[in-house]
Amino acid sequence: MTGKFCACIAQSMQYHRAPATTTFPELFELFVQAVLPQSLADAAYLQLQAMGRYASAVAGGVILEDGDQHQVVFVAQGATKLVAHASGGREQVVAFHFEGDLISVSSRGAHSYTLCALQDCELVAFPAEDFLGLARSEPGLLNEVLDRVLTSLSRSREKLITLGRKTAQERVAGFLVTMAERIGTPREGGCLLHLPMSRRDMADSLGLTIETISRQLTELREAGLIATSGRSDVHICDIAALEARAGQLAAAA
Amino acid sequence: MTGKFCACIAQSMQYHRAPATTTFPELFELFVQAVLPQSLADAAYLQLQAMGRYASAVAGGVILEDGDQHQVVFVAQGATKLVAHASGGREQVVAFHFEGDLISVSSRGAHSYTLCALQDCELVAFPAEDFLGLARSEPGLLNEVLDRVLTSLSRSREKLITLGRKTAQERVAGFLVTMAERIGTPREGGCLLHLPMSRRDMADSLGLTIETISRQLTELREAGLIATSGRSDVHICDIAALEARAGQLAAAA
DNA sequence: GGAGTTCATTGACCAGGATCAATGACCGGC
DNA sequence: GCCGGTCATTGATCCTGGTCAATGAACTCC
Known part of the structure; x- marks a missing residue:
């Protein structure tokens, strides 16, 4: 897991990107490439395209807050942090996300969470219920989502070791x-x-x-x-x- | 010092468990009740029954170790802890599980994990690949699994706040x-x-x-x-x- | 390119929790 | 019921990382 880096990952880091002239279809295409299984039915593809919404955020801006509708967010460009708020103004960054990541914030706990942009971001957002509803009938997609959630869980647990010990x-x-x-x-x-x-x-x-x-x-x-x-x-x-x-x-x- | 408070708690607690005379069908039925969706096809039910293996562990015993085949484990009775091992003998308990919980340890990180029994346990174990392979064709089941993994992720993140702040x-x-x-x-x-x-x-x-x-x-x-x-x-x-x-x-x- | 603001670094000091050590409670085995 | 080992509690001291404070570097905006 450690040792040989990046070769595959690195989209040569461009310092501070050009203003967002990207169109929704372009972003959606990035989402398709990164997330959707080959096998996906055309009908599902179209449904996803219809339910996806373009979103952007400037560096430091809030993408999702606690009270918001539960969303599934794809990071097409930029970087984000997921912050949990404890009492006394204490904050805990729970995860960072980069290009190609899929974020699902399901806050079932006692604390509130905020998703913030670290850089200017371009995102595709789906209402979580619709997204998962569709995924329910598309096992390939649901499986991809499960896999990504398992990766998040794994990262979160590695972080527990860091913070605990x-x-x-x-x-x-x-x-x-x-x-x-x-x-x-x-x-x-x-x-x-x-x-x-x-x-x-x-x-x-x-x-x-x-x-x-x-x-x-x-x-x-x-x-x-x-x-x-x-x-x-x-x-x-x-x-x-x-x-x-x-x-x-x-x-x- | 502790003595004077004992009065508050009568000896109402039953100290434990009858020896494990439970049969696999009984355990499997518990699994079915707790995890499987109503809608599950009979064929899938039978396949699960065929791939599930009975397992038990005495208090303190190891259920799964790092090198083991990746398993999905259902806790029918007892309680377990999932421990991550850091260098220098330091250990971090990453999660506790109780009756009715479904455990999936996907170690994709730099540390090794061990699943241990806190009490005498009775478990149903499935090879993860087979289990998820079947789930892939049974959206109801896959969805249930996703839901439980999301709960684990949520718990893990709440724990991050605890440990971090x-x-x-x-x-x-x-x-x-x-x-x-x-x-x-x-x-x-x-x-x-x-x-x-x-x-x-x-x-x-x-x-x-x-x-x-x-x-x-x-x-x-x-x-x-x-x-x-x-x-x-x-x-x-x-x-x-x-x-x-x-x-x-x-x-x- | 200079002024102002934000962010990072460095230093001095403090405190929460770790460590070391000893005593005491609990529980399991006869 | 007593004995032995394990586990929990309590106390004394230490140390890592937090807090408070001041300086300095980096980026922004004209």
Whole structure:
């Protein structure tokens, strides 16, 4: 699962995209390519096209809030965070999403959630009930959805280990490794990372403070494992060493 | 210290289970009642019956390990924990399961998982591929599975908030509230709770140490919110107050 | 390209929970 | 019922990461 990155994933990172001149059919086509099974019946395809709505959000904007109709959202372009709100203004980023991801926020718990855009985003949104209703009669689609939800569950559980049992250094190193796998670009034996999220987002994702994030990044930089440039560019020089710090630091025994 | 509160909880709790004389058909029937949709075709029913295997585990025993064939497991009786292993012997309990729950462990991450019995368990296990393959042609079943996976995802995300942003007191109070909802018995305006897990399991679930769990329980007891008896019986006297402590303690501002 | 604002870094200090250590309760086996 | 091991509780101390505060870098807007 770790080790050899990106080659397949990286849609060469363009820094700050052109204004959204994309049309709905173009976005929908991206959705079709990324999500729909080959086998899908034409009728279902048309139904999906009819129920899908184009949506866009500027960086920092809210895409979905707690009271909203339950939606299934496809990220055609951009990046988002799913934030849970605890009392006292505390926030926990529960997941990040990037191009090609399918998001379903089913809030059955005691906390409220908000889906926010990290960058300018282009999205296709479906009313969840209609979407799943259709999927119910299209096993191929339902299966694809199940698979993606299982991936989300798996990611969420990996995050539980991080938040429950890892040190600040392990969390930050692990975060960089995960991001490298998801949105990194191979470069000179290392990996180039353009992080779409702020230090605060990282902190809220890792259960730390921005100060601790900053200190840990400094430490990794001084250890020669990463190099930084500006606020959001990170060059990972030694991925193996970073992976070691992500899980083994306190291993010793 | 604990002694004086014992009076609150009479010895009304039955200490457990008759030996497992249950037959596979009986267990399978429980599975059918709990999981299968009404609409399921007879053929599918028979196929499920054929692929399901009876399994049992004694308290503390391992049900599934990392290297095992990927299974879907139905808990007919007993309780289980799903544990993730981090380096240095650190463990994180990722989920608890009780009677009627359906478990799917799809480990796509960097850590290994073990499914363990907390009590003597009776289970029905299906090879995941066969099960999902059948479900693919039975939308009703696939939909039920999706629904349960979404519930797992939701629980996992609620847990992320707990581990990322809550204090020890909030975690323990929240844990008791959640357990009360899942396995509590209403009693005298409060709720009686027989916890099948040890302090260590609670600690590994909440990202704390057993000492901290113990101190927090003591504090809640001294505040009159709970009464304890023995190692595993807890009487929740004031659920509302406990809920308040679960989320609002640091609210103030 | 300079001013202003937001965001990140660094430092000093503090506290919540971990760790280490000892005692005590619970429960299972005879 | 007593004995032994395991598990839970309590106390003393330590340390990681949080908090508060100040400086500095980076991006935005004209």
